[in-house]
Amino acid sequence: MCGALLAQPSPAAAEPGAVRVHDIQGTTRVSPYAGQQVTDVPGVVTGVRGYGSRGFWIQDPDPDASAATSEGVFVFTSSTPRVAVGDAVRVSGTVGEYYPGGAGSGVQSVTQISRPTVTVESSGNALPAPFALNARALPHRYAPEGDPAAEGSIEGLPLRPDRYALDLYESLEGMNVGIGDSRVVGPSTSFYELWVTLEPHRNRTAGGGQRYASYDAQNGGRLKIESLVPVAQEPFPTANTGDLLTGPAEGPLDYDEFGGYLLAARGLGEVVPGGNRPEAARPQREGELAIATYNVENLHPGNPQAKFDRLAEGVVAGLASPDIVALEEIQDNSGPANDGTVAADETLRRFTDAIAAAGGPRYAWTSVDPEDGADGGQPGGNIRNVLLYNPERVSLTERAGGDATTGTEVVREDGRARLTASPGRIDPANPAWEDSRKPLAAEFVFRGETVFVVANHFASKGGDQPLHGRYQPPARSSEEQRLAQAEAVNGFVRELRAAQRDAAVVVLGDINDFEFSPVTRALTAGGALESAVLSLPPHERYTYVFQGNSQVLDQTLVSPAIRRFDYDIVHLNAEFADQASDHDPQVIRFRL
Missing domain, CATH: 3.60.10.10 (Endonuclease/exonuclease/phosphatase)
Known part of the structure; x- marks a missing residue:
């Protein structure tokens, strides 16, 4: 796997099965267990990625009471995973913080379990209900100010998912999330991705996009959508800005260097054209x-x-x-x-x-x-x-x-x-x-x-x-x-x-x-x-x-x-x- 892994001091090793996903994720962006071995962490498989950074996501169906601690985590296998969505598993491995594209790029890290040993206990289990990502759930503020003592980093700050959009996303990292009908604000690309907004009325452009109007108008409702279904099996939809991606789309919330948080969807709805068409300028008049x-x-x-x-x-x-x-x-x-x-x-x-x-x-x-x-x-x-x-x-x-x-x-x-x-x-x-x-x-x-x-x-x-x-x-x-x-x-x-x-x-x-x-x-x-x-x-x-x-x-x-x-x-x-x-x-x- 490309990128960088960060090891941090962590709590003393726990008994097998005693550490849950929310313990691994913690209340900041860096796991308190980074660099440590964990044993028999329970969860239900919510998504499988058999391409690129291969692995799968698990989510604990028994959450804790904290909104800051995610109940989902990525398990990096390096080869095609041998699990299926709905499997109840126990995972042992090493906790780490992976920086997509390398730590020097300034990106955030993804908490993951690597070099895993996986035991499948049962299959066909119901998935945890998806967290509904929408305008009501999303804080208007984008991100906290970084810690001056840490060169402006927000890694060590306690997560405030009720106050900042980036903190909300981080508190859901790896968890099963879902969106409803959403307007496309970035067209589909050759990399099989598109962008939607969870805030359809914020900074809207003439073409139905979302305008970057100032350094304080980051538009936290932007969310990249990718599909976990191979393109050969289900072609990725073609979409223009202003189109509507019909929901629901559900899957784990992931993060990469090419845009940040993204929904790795287990399936996508249809694209409904929004009527946006290429423009044409008027000819110059006589004397212009x-x-x-x-x-x-x-x-x-x-x-x-x-x-x-x-x-x-x-x-x-x-x-x-x-x-x-x-x-x-x-x-x-x-x-x-x-x-x-x-x-x-x-x-x-x-x-x-x-x-x-x-x-x-x-x-x-x-x-x-x-x-x-x-x-x-x-x-x-x-x-x-x-x-x-x-x-x-x-x-x-x-x-x-x-x-x-x-x-x-x-x-x-x-x-x-x-x-x-x-x-x-x-x-x-x-x-x-x-x-x-x-x-x-x-x-x-x-x-x-x-x-x-x-x-x-x-x-x-x-x-x-x-x-x-x-x-x-x-x-x-x-x-x-x-x-x-x-x-x-x-x-x-x-x-x-x-x-x-x-x-x-x-x-x-x-x-x-x-x-x-x-x-x-x-x-x-x-x-x-x-x-x-x-x-x-x-x-x-x-x-x-x-x-x-x-x-x-x-x-x-x-x-x-x-x-x-x-x-x-x-x-x-x-x-x-x-x-x-x-x-x-x-x-x-x-x-x-």
């Missing part, structure tokens, strides 16, 4: 300039033509063929093959061909090839930012001189700002861009007026502690680099505005951070930029769905010279099981 951004998720020539066609449809039908499109995650011509290739002309030719075949314009493109292996992302892929543009509507002001390591500068000429290199990268030697995509800046002319476009893909959130983890509030270590990146871009926009106060600047792309984040505040500092996301009603503010939370990661920001604009996040991917990319694109339209 339309600029979009789209993260195309590691696009390279090795992808099937169907991916190119779906993404092209998103540009033509979804975004209504904007004049300029900033693309993120365009890979080089050999894709993830780590062979030294950095050019991406074949990737872009196939994509622009697909757009033209879908009825869109014949886009031209401009970009700067990165140094091999210097910009992060999938190893070998050399992802970069690219600007597509429709030469029938806009013209690129080309100035040579920019390359992977030579950035563009702002100069003042005849009272107007201009770039020394167009296209060009912004300050590529700045440590803020280490192992990360460098912003791409270019000058365009629309109806005789100049607009500066800066395409971005900031550093990822990799390394941040999870919302569901044992450190509360979780640390956002990746934010430090994005803050430096935001400051660099903000400084560049200030230079443009210092050279020309009314410079029209559009900064857009995958910012990898929220509209309420310190990163966004750094981008907009001093009034240099305004985030267009804030022009939308709150229930429309999301471009990505992560672990059941609909959230903003992609943004479009404009300088004060662009006083009036029409902005739209086009929800055509993130909420749907069948998606061309995991990001929703967005488009802004304005007059110069």
